[in-house]
Amino acid sequence: MSRTCSRCKVQIIGNEKKCPLCQGDLWGKIEYTEPTSFPEVPVEHPHRTMLSWIAFGAVVLSIISISVNLSFHSEVWWSLFVIGGILSLYGSALLIVKKRSNIPKSILWQFVLISVLSFTGDLFTGFHGWSIDYVIPIFCTCAMILMAAVSKILKLHIEEYIVYLIIDSIIGIVSLILIIFGTINVVLPSAICFGTSAISLTALYFFEGKALKAEIYRRMHF
Amino acid sequence: MKQSKNWSKLDNAAKIFPPTSTKADTKVFRFTCELYEDVEEDKMQLALNKTLEFFPMYKSVLKRGVFWYYLEESSLKAVVKPETEQPCKPLYNSDKRGLLFEVTYFKKRVNLEVYHALTDGTGALQFLRTLVFYYILIKHEDEIETQPFLDGCDASDDQKKIDSFLQYYSKGKITPRTGITPAYQVKGERHLGYRLAIIEGRLSVKDILRVAKENHATLTEYLCAVLIYSLHEGMRIEEEKLPIVVAMPVNLRNFFPTNSARNFFGVINISHNFSTQGKEFNQVLENVKLSFKNQLNKEHLQNKINLLSSLEHSLLTKFVPCIIKDPCLKIADWLAKKESTAQFSNLGIITMPPEIAQYIKLFDVYSSTNRVQVCMCSYNETLTVCFTSPFVSTAAQRNFFRHISEKEIAVDIISDIPSMKEGNYE
Numbered sequence: 001m002s003r004t005c006s007r008c009k010v011q012i013i014g015n016e017k018k019c020p021l022c023q024g025d026l027w028g029k030i031e032y033t034e035p036t037s038f039p040e041v042p043v044e045h046p047h048r049t050m051l052s053w054i055a056f057g058a059v060v061l062s063i064i065s066i067s068v069n070l071s072f073h074s075e076v077w078w079s080l081f082v083i084g085g086i087l088s089l090y091g092s093a094l095l096i097v098k099k100r101s102n103i104p105k106s107i108l109w110q111f112v113l114i115s116v117l118s119f120t121g122d123l124f125t126g127f128h129g130w131s132i133d134y135v136i137p138i139f140c141t142c143a144m145i146l147m148a149a150v151s152k153i154l155k156l157h158i159e160e161y162i163v164y165l166i167i168d169s170i171i172g173i174v175s176l177i178l179i180i181f182g183t184i185n186v187v188l189p190s191a192i193c194f195g196t197s198a199i200s201l202t203a204l205y206f207f208e209g210k211a212l213k214a215e216i217y218r219r220m221h222f
Numbered sequence: 223m224k225q226s227k228n229w230s231k232l233d234n235a236a237k238i239f240p241p242t243s244t245k246a247d248t249k250v251f252r253f254t255c256e257l258y259e260d261v262e263e264d265k266m267q268l269a270l271n272k273t274l275e276f277f278p279m280y281k282s283v284l285k286r287g288v289f290w291y292y293l294e295e296s297s298l299k300a301v302v303k304p305e306t307e308q309p310c311k312p313l314y315n316s317d318k319r320g321l322l323f324e325v326t327y328f329k330k331r332v333n334l335e336v337y338h339a340l341t342d343g344t345g346a347l348q349f350l351r352t353l354v355f356y357y358i359l360i361k362h363e364d365e366i367e368t369q370p371f372l373d374g375c376d377a378s379d380d381q382k383k384i385d386s387f388l389q390y391y392s393k394g395k396i397t398p399r400t401g402i403t404p405a406y407q408v409k410g411e412r413h414l415g416y417r418l419a420i421i422e423g424r425l426s427v428k429d430i431l432r433v434a435k436e437n438h439a440t441l442t443e444y445l446c447a448v449l450i451y452s453l454h455e456g457m458r459i460e461e462e463k464l465p466i467v468v469a470m471p472v473n474l475r476n477f478f479p480t481n482s483a484r485n486f487f488g489v490i491n492i493s494h495n496f497s498t499q500g501k502e503f504n505q506v507l508e509n510v511k512l513s514f515k516n517q518l519n520k521e522h523l524q525n526k527i528n529l530l531s532s533l534e535h536s537l538l539t540k541f542v543p544c545i546i547k548d549p550c551l552k553i554a555d556w557l558a559k560k561e562s563t564a565q566f567s568n569l570g571i572i573t574m575p576p577e578i579a580q581y582i583k584l585f586d587v588y589s590s591t592n593r594v595q596v597c598m599c600s601y602n603e604t605l606t607v608c609f610t611s612p613f614v615s616t617a618a619q620r621n622f623f624r625h626i627s628e629k630e631i632a633v634d635i636i637s638d639i640p641s642m643k644e645g646n647y648e
Contacts, residue, residue, distance in 0.1 A: 005635075008620065008623060008624050008627060008635075009624070009627035009628070009633075010423070010623055010627050010633040010634070010635045011632065011633070011634045011635065012634075012635050012637075013634050013635065013636045014636055014637065016637060016639075016642060017642070018642065019635075020421050020616065020619075020635060020637035020639055020642065021421065021616055021619055021620040021623055021624070021635065022616075022620050023616075036329060036330075037328075037331065037636045037638065038305075038309070038328065038420070038638040039304075039305050039306060039328050041306065041307055041308045043413070043414050043415050043417055043640045043641075098317060099317045100317075101315075101317055101318040101319075102317050102318060102319070105317065157297070159227060159294065160319065214227065218229050218285070218287060218292060218294065219285075219287040219288055220287060220288050220289070221231060221287055221289065221290060221292065222289040222290065222540045222541060
């Protein structure tokens, strides 16, 4: 015999202990010992993940640096720099974890994050130009080389990385404009960055021209 | 030389799904076919490979362009797996390339889970029917003597890929929408971990049709009225000022013939205000019948198609980049949700060729949601009415099935309720 809920006047199929509708007692013997319709999937409780520990650590370190800063009556608010650094590292870790399954995308995002952070840092410390002279062009070049290497090692399809390579190359080519307008004091890193970008775009055009055009067309369709 | 990849634009209805999918509302729905015997994995895999030959679109991944999302052909392999996770878990992740559908099995049940951007219920059902058709053919090839044919599967690849919104869009006169009218919203504690509570009732088609006929209504009208009536209990008098609105997707293929295997549906809103239009069940039913009559006709639906398409094709929408469009679509979706209380989908009668039908017990369908959702379909003599809901309270489900069982109709209940699995009630 199957089990019934006499209040709801329905039959219950499965091994539920109570009526799913009214949570009342059921009448009859349990026929099934195992679930028949859905497997038992335990509810995931919000648990302490690696990310929670990293976030907690970042906040604790920030608080400690403020406390130390306060207790030594320093003229300079150096703890703000420490907090800036901690936040940057945290953002970077977060990005890596979130985008870990798409490595070329992850590389591009890291580069963008580093560029934005270094530029902001430069801006707030009197804009000596170290971000656009060194940090951005060097990381742009590195990102490009890294992407090419990763795509070869993981044997990625051209569609899986082409868009990130194009974006990175276009950013790299912008450095030429900065050189021409004299915004940049130290030319060498930017020149190398421009060269690598132009060469990778040319390579894409000659060897993967069709894929390049198709990708641009797809991504830009409206 | 490598062949360049096939790709296609998202259809009109699909465009809303990628920006509005969240962990709480994954926009994934599940069709299940229950057989009389346990599913065999390797044979199901063979059937899946065969089915994919007819539905090449299913091998796509979703990508984001500058202006719109699009589907791109991929070489990813679809693998049949045992079911180990909760129903309607996210299938689309912008950081991870993956197929937009999944075939899993649990004992006698085979599940097809589909991300809504790929296709709608009718399209997915066609896929599942084909899959089960080939599975039974492979499994019982010695027993089946005459060659069975699956109806509705003779469309070419091009026909299946067509965006029917575009096909039927006419730049005629459009009656514009009039403002937002807020509807009553169910509130309450939700299950942990974005889990859905599933409560499914199985009843005899004949019996429920008899009751619907006694009330001079169609099955959909009758059950829609029962749903509205069930949602009413638990409303505060203050809340009764707002109408209960049930959003109902309508399969536009019934009105505008097409072989498209992609999205082609429109939504009509069935509303009842308990404070002004009466509190009796008969009054609700009469009102529902009237709403159906006013909205379920070609002119009204044509206007819906034109409205949606004109929005999509306006220059302003076209040339605004995704980064700006996505939050706007999120807001639009949020506003649309304010206008309805629950969603009710009727997938209709599912048929299989007679040679195959004897091996199949029933079909059921579930959809992800962040409020109360009802999906129903019928196969042979069994009607399955499936509630999915994130809420711990089961008041609407209880009222609904009690209303039916009071009419001397036998109801079998199966359920998957997260809180009952934790031993909360032990």
